[in-house]
Amino acid sequence: MSVSVESFLMDPHHDGTLQSRIRQMVAQGILSGRMRRGERMPSSRKLAAHLGVSRITVTLAYADLVADDYLRAEGRSGYFVSEGAPEPGDHPPARASGGDAVDWGRMLGHRPESVPMSLGKPRNWRDFRYPFVYGQADPTLFDHANWRGCMLQALGQKDFALMTDDNFDHDDPALVEYIARHTLPRRGILAAPDEILVTLGAQNALWLTAQLLLNQRRTAAIEDPGYPGLREILRQTRCRVVPVPVGAQGLEPARVPAGTDILFCTPSHHCPTGATLPLEARHALLHEAAARNTLIVEDDYEFEITHGRAPLPALKSLDREGRVIHVGSFSKSLFPGLRLGFLVGPAPFIREARALRATVLRHPPGLLQRAASHFLSLGYYDAMLRRLTRSFSQRRAVLLEAAQAEGLTIGGAVDVGGSSLWMRTPQGVSAETLARDLHEDSVLIEPGARFFDRPEEGDRYYRIAYSSITEERIPEGIARIARRLRSGNWT
Missing domain, CATH: 3.90.1150.10 (Aspartate Aminotransferase, domain 1)
Incomplete structure (x- = not known):
C-alpha cells in the first residue's frame, strides 16, 4: 500500500528549515500510526510538487529519515517506511498546540451513560x-447465497434510483408494503402506509419515540430489570424515569405508578428474563392505560422465536384507542448489522417521527431497504x-x-x-x-x-x-x- 501524497500538509507556523519540517512531518506520521511499516512513500518529485518546494529539499529530508531508520531506500523502487521504524506506541505523537484549551467536562451538555452497550460481547x-x-448472527444458519442474490438485484439498473437517490423522508415503498401486508398482520395489526416508518433498528425507533413524547415535565415508566439502552435514551430527554418491577410473567399492570405519561415495555418477550405477558394481563394493561391516559410503547422483542406455540397477539393489535406505539425490528431475526426496524403508530405521530428522522439521518440506506424487501418478499426470510x-x-x-x-x-x-x-x-x-x-x-x-x-x-x-x-x-x-x-x- 502507498501513502497518499495528499496526506502531507505543511504547518506554516512551524519553525525550522523546509528540510527539517518535512522530516518532522514524516516522522510524526510514522509515530502516530498513519504511515505503517512497509508502505511506499510518495516519490520525491510528487511530494515536492505537492508541497511547493524543490525536489532536492525532499530528497535531503528523505535521506535524513533513512539514516535514522524511519525510511529505507530501494534502488529505483523508491522509499518505504522502514521495518525498523518505531511502533506508534513506542513514542507519544506530538500534540497540537492549545489542544487542551477547552474544558469539555463543562462544555458537554449531555454525557451518555459510561457503561458500554457491548458489555459481555467483546469485539473478539x-x-x-x-x-x-x-x-449475534450464526453464519451456519444465515442464508448467504440468497442474501447475496438480493443485494445484487438491489444493485441492478432497475433499482438504481431507489439505491442512489436522496429520498429525504420517504422509505422504500416495497418494504413498507411488505411490513403492512405481511409482517404486521401476523401480529394482528392493521396499518396504512402513513402509519409505518422504517428506522435504523429498534434502538433508533425508541429514540425517535422518546424525543417526540417526553420532556422534563413528563414521566416515563420502564421495566426493571429492562433494556439498558432504553434507560440511556430516556436520560437524554431529561424526563422522570420510574422503574416498574417485573414478575415471573413480566410486567404487572397494577404496579405501573399513577402519573405515568409513557410506559415502555416488552410484553412479547421480556428483556432480559424472557417472560411473556399473558393475554389477560395485556388487556388489564390497556385498561389501566386508558384510565390514566397513559401511552404505551411496545417493543415487540423476539416475538418470532417461539418453541412449539403460536405467539400471543401484539399489544398494538388489542388497542382500540390508538394509544399503543409498536416497535419492530428485522435486526434480531435476520442479522444485527442490518439495522432495519420500524415504528407503527397513529398517522399524526408517524408524520412527526418522519420529520424528526429526516433532520438527523434522512432515511435508512436505500440499498439495504431494497435488498431487505427482496429477501422478505421472495420468501427467503420466512x-x-x-x-x-x-x-x-x-x-x-x-x-x-x-x-x-x-x-x-x-x-x-x-x-x-x-x-x-x-x-x-x-x-x-x-x-x-x-x-x-x-x-x-x-x-x-x-x-x-x-x-x-x-x-x-x-x-x-x-x-x-x-x-x-x-x-x-x-x-x-x-x-x-x-x-x-x-x-x-x-x-
Missing part, C-alpha cells in the same frame, strides 16, 4: 470457544426464520438439560422461546466476577447488573444466549460455568 467474541453471547427457530429450539433443549445436570439455577422464564436464558448465581457469588473469571476458560456470559435500575440488585444474575454457539459445544460450556461456580474462590 468469535475467538472464544464457548460464546454464550446474545444478539424460510430462514423456520431454520433459526428449529435450531434454537434444539439448542435450548440441550442447554436446559446441561444446566439441570450441572445444578445451575435459572432465574427467568423456561418454556417461552427466544434465544437466551436468564440465570442466577448462588448466594454470595458475583456474576460480574464469574464472567471475568470465565474468560480464562474461553467462556463468555453476560453479567446482569446493567439491566437493573440499581445495578447492585442484579449482581447475582447473568444471561446466557445460544444464538452464537453450536449445539455440540453447549454441554462443555455449561460444565465450565458450573466448575467455576463450584470452585468457591469468590473472595
Whole structure:
C-alpha cells in the first residue's frame, strides 16, 4: 500500500528549515500510526510538487529519515517506511498546540451513560470457544447465497434510483408494503402506509419515540430489570424515569405508578428474563392505560422465536384507542448489522417521527431497504426464520438439560422461546466476577447488573444466549460455568 501524497500538509507556523519540517512531518506520521511499516512513500518529485518546494529539499529530508531508520531506500523502487521504524506506541505523537484549551467536562451538555452497550460481547467474541453471547448472527444458519442474490438485484439498473437517490423522508415503498401486508398482520395489526416508518433498528425507533413524547415535565415508566439502552435514551430527554418491577410473567399492570405519561415495555418477550405477558394481563394493561391516559410503547422483542406455540397477539393489535406505539425490528431475526426496524403508530405521530428522522439521518440506506424487501418478499426470510427457530429450539433443549445436570439455577422464564436464558448465581457469588473469571476458560456470559435500575440488585444474575454457539459445544460450556461456580474462590 502507498501513502497518499495528499496526506502531507505543511504547518506554516512551524519553525525550522523546509528540510527539517518535512522530516518532522514524516516522522510524526510514522509515530502516530498513519504511515505503517512497509508502505511506499510518495516519490520525491510528487511530494515536492505537492508541497511547493524543490525536489532536492525532499530528497535531503528523505535521506535524513533513512539514516535514522524511519525510511529505507530501494534502488529505483523508491522509499518505504522502514521495518525498523518505531511502533506508534513506542513514542507519544506530538500534540497540537492549545489542544487542551477547552474544558469539555463543562462544555458537554449531555454525557451518555459510561457503561458500554457491548458489555459481555467483546469485539473478539468469535475467538472464544464457548460464546454464550446474545444478539449475534450464526453464519451456519444465515442464508448467504440468497442474501447475496438480493443485494445484487438491489444493485441492478432497475433499482438504481431507489439505491442512489436522496429520498429525504420517504422509505422504500416495497418494504413498507411488505411490513403492512405481511409482517404486521401476523401480529394482528392493521396499518396504512402513513402509519409505518422504517428506522435504523429498534434502538433508533425508541429514540425517535422518546424525543417526540417526553420532556422534563413528563414521566416515563420502564421495566426493571429492562433494556439498558432504553434507560440511556430516556436520560437524554431529561424526563422522570420510574422503574416498574417485573414478575415471573413480566410486567404487572397494577404496579405501573399513577402519573405515568409513557410506559415502555416488552410484553412479547421480556428483556432480559424472557417472560411473556399473558393475554389477560395485556388487556388489564390497556385498561389501566386508558384510565390514566397513559401511552404505551411496545417493543415487540423476539416475538418470532417461539418453541412449539403460536405467539400471543401484539399489544398494538388489542388497542382500540390508538394509544399503543409498536416497535419492530428485522435486526434480531435476520442479522444485527442490518439495522432495519420500524415504528407503527397513529398517522399524526408517524408524520412527526418522519420529520424528526429526516433532520438527523434522512432515511435508512436505500440499498439495504431494497435488498431487505427482496429477501422478505421472495420468501427467503420466512424460510430462514423456520431454520433459526428449529435450531434454537434444539439448542435450548440441550442447554436446559446441561444446566439441570450441572445444578445451575435459572432465574427467568423456561418454556417461552427466544434465544437466551436468564440465570442466577448462588448466594454470595458475583456474576460480574464469574464472567471475568470465565474468560480464562474461553467462556463468555453476560453479567446482569446493567439491566437493573440499581445495578447492585442484579449482581447475582447473568444471561446466557445460544444464538452464537453450536449445539455440540453447549454441554462443555455449561460444565465450565458450573466448575467455576463450584470452585468457591469468590473472595
